Amino acid sequence: MNHAFCSARILALLLLLCAVLLPGCAARQPQSGKIQVIASIEPLAWFAERIGGERVAVSVMVPSGGNPHTYEPTPQQMAEVSRSALFVKAGSGVEFELDWMDRLLALNRKIAVCNASAGVTLLPMGEEEHKHESETGEHRHEHGHFDPHFWLSPANARLIAVNVERSLAAVDPAGKAYFAANAAVLDKELQALDGEIRWQLKGVKSRRFLVFHPAWGYFAHEYGLEQIAAEEEGKTLTPRQMERVIRQARSAGIRVVFVAPQFSSAQADAIARDIGGQSVTVDPLARDYAENLRKAATAFARSMQ
Known part of the structure; x- marks a missing residue:
C-alpha cells in the first residue's frame, strides 16, 4: 500500500469523523441557499448547471485537464463532498469513480447519487482496444470491457439530462417544475445538436x-x-x-x-x-x-x- 493511498485513507476517515460528530456538517446547503451538487467529471457538471440553473451550486471532482485514470481528490474536494446534497456520477466504469466512489460516499451517508448512465446501453470496448497485449502477454481492462465515455453521443446526452432532472427534483422537490422546464429546453437543444452533426458528417x-x-x-x-x-x-x-x-x-x-x-x-x-x-x-x-x-x-x- 503506497504512501499516497494511506494519506488519502487517513484523510477520508478524518472527514468522515467530522461528518458524524459535527451537527450539520454533512449534506448541508451553503449560505447562498443553493443545492450543493458535485459531479465526477466536467461534462456532467454542465448538465447539472443547465438543468439546476439558479437553484444549484455545482463543483467537479476531476478538473479541467485532469486525467480520470490517475486523478486523486484534494482535501478541499473531499470536504465539499461531506457537505453536498447530490453527487452526479458517470456510473459507466470511469476509473476515478472505480477508485474513489466508495470512499467519497463514506464521507456523507446522506448524499443522494445520480447515476448519469442509467438507461444507457453501454458499448463494449472495440476490437481495436481488445486485441492489444502487453509485452508480457497480459490482457487487462480496468473498465470491465465496456467503454465508459457514453456522454459523447447526443442521444445518450438526452438520457443524462433525464437522470439529472429526476435526481435534482428528488433532492429539491420545490424546484421540480423549474428543473423540468430547463430540461425540456435542453432536450430540444440536444436534438438540434444531433441534427447539426449528422448534416456535417453526411x-x-x-x-x-x-x-x-x-x-x-x-x-x-x-x-x-x-x-x-x-x-x-x-x-x-x-x-x-x-x-x-x-x-x-x-x-x-x-x-x-x-x-x-x-x-x-x-x-x-x-x-x-x-x-x-x-x-x-x-x-x-x-x-x-x-x-x-x-x-x-x-x-x-x-x-x-
Whole structure:
C-alpha cells in the first residue's frame, strides 16, 4: 500500500469523523441557499448547471485537464463532498469513480447519487482496444470491457439530462417544475445538436478516424464512423504497438491523429510525423458539452475529407 493511498485513507476517515460528530456538517446547503451538487467529471457538471440553473451550486471532482485514470481528490474536494446534497456520477466504469466512489460516499451517508448512465446501453470496448497485449502477454481492462465515455453521443446526452432532472427534483422537490422546464429546453437543444452533426458528417468521404486514446467510440457508433484507437488504459505504447498503429493509419490513408489534452501528446506527435500528418487536440471532458461536440465534429469531418 503506497504512501499516497494511506494519506488519502487517513484523510477520508478524518472527514468522515467530522461528518458524524459535527451537527450539520454533512449534506448541508451553503449560505447562498443553493443545492450543493458535485459531479465526477466536467461534462456532467454542465448538465447539472443547465438543468439546476439558479437553484444549484455545482463543483467537479476531476478538473479541467485532469486525467480520470490517475486523478486523486484534494482535501478541499473531499470536504465539499461531506457537505453536498447530490453527487452526479458517470456510473459507466470511469476509473476515478472505480477508485474513489466508495470512499467519497463514506464521507456523507446522506448524499443522494445520480447515476448519469442509467438507461444507457453501454458499448463494449472495440476490437481495436481488445486485441492489444502487453509485452508480457497480459490482457487487462480496468473498465470491465465496456467503454465508459457514453456522454459523447447526443442521444445518450438526452438520457443524462433525464437522470439529472429526476435526481435534482428528488433532492429539491420545490424546484421540480423549474428543473423540468430547463430540461425540456435542453432536450430540444440536444436534438438540434444531433441534427447539426449528422448534416456535417453526411458528406465525408472516409468514415475512419485515428485517436490516441479510445474516447470517441459512442460518437463513432452514433454517426456510422469507425474509431481506430492507438492505446488503451492510458498506457505508453511499446515500439511494436507504435509500428502497428502507423501501418494501420497508412493503410487507411489517415493523416490526422486526435489526442486528448489529459494525455501526453508525445507519442501521438511521433505517429503523426511518421504518417506525414499532424496531431489535433479534441477533448472528451470539456465542460461546455454542446460547443465541444460541435468542435469535435468539425475536426473529425475535416480529417475524413
